[in-house]
Amino acid sequence: MCGSRVRVRGKQLGLTEGGSKQLATSIVTGSQLREDMEKGVLDRFRSLPIARSAPLAGALLTGTLRYAIGTGMTLLVGFAIGWRPEGGWWLVLAGLLVIVTSWAVSWIWALLGVVLRSAGAVQGIGIMILFPLTFLSNAFVPVDTLPRWLAWFANVNPISHLVTAVRELTNDGVVGADVGWTLVGAAVSSPSSRP
Numbered sequence: 001m002c003g004s005r006v007r008v009r010g011k012q013l014g015l016t017e018g019g020s021k022q023l024a025t026s027i028v029t030g031s032q033l034r035e036d037m038e039k040g041v042l043d044r045f046r047s048l049p050i051a052r053s054a055p056l057a058g059a060l061l062t063g064t065l066r067y068a069i070g071t072g073m074t075l076l077v078g079f080a081i082g083w084r085p086e087g088g089w090w091l092v093l094a095g096l097l098v099i100v101t102s103w104a105v106s107w108i109w110a111l112l113g114v115v116l117r118s119a120g121a122v123q124g125i126g127i128m129i130l131f132p133l134t135f136l137s138n139a140f141v142p143v144d145t146l147p148r149w150l151a152w153f154a155n156v157n158p159i160s161h162l163v164t165a166v167r168e169l170t171n172d173g174v175v176g177a178d179v180g181w182t183l184v185g186a187a188v189s190s191p192s193s194r195p
Contacts, residue, residue, distance in 0.1 A: 022101075023102050026106040027127065029059050029062075030109030033056070033114065056110060071095045087169050087172055090170065097183075104187070161181040165181075165182045
């Protein structure tokens with residue numbers, strides 16, 4: 001699911017890092033929220049007898065559904081091309097970890113959607129942050145093949161923690177330290193974890 005190796009007809013293939021793709025789709029939450037603000041949709045919602053947090057909660061809930069569908073599709077494609085995770089039912093925890101992390105990161109993009117002036121700015125800043133983090137992680141290549149300075153960054157990169165956690169869960173059925181670091185990162189990026 002996150003850069004796992006797939007054996008199909010005796011050949012090793014790289015399975016694209018679907019977990020970090022879900023993080024990239026979390027940018028949509030902020031850009032759609034900004035578009036709703038620009039079009040006056042939120043002003044119309046304010047005139048209705050609903051909670052003030054309902055539009056934001058709806059955007060985040062819709063995003064969570066999007067991450068669940070994307071994660072499920074990634075798993076189905078993996079199964080279709082021959083991926084057989086050896087971690088057993090830990091695969092479910094790995095999928096939930098990807099969904100929870102994407103939901104937590106979507107709070108950052110929702111904040112940018114409220115602060116910035118256009119949906120394009122939200123997408124541009126989101127891509128400017130996530131793409132380097134994705135490509136400077138262990139999602140595509142093993143860390144031990146990187147130059148020392150880049151290996152250091154890949155080891156502290158939050159996307160590397162997510163990728164390693166999902167790999168350990170799906171391939172080995174192991175709940176390692178990276179699961180904890182991923183959850184800490186999700187808690188830090190989500191305001192709902194604060195009192």
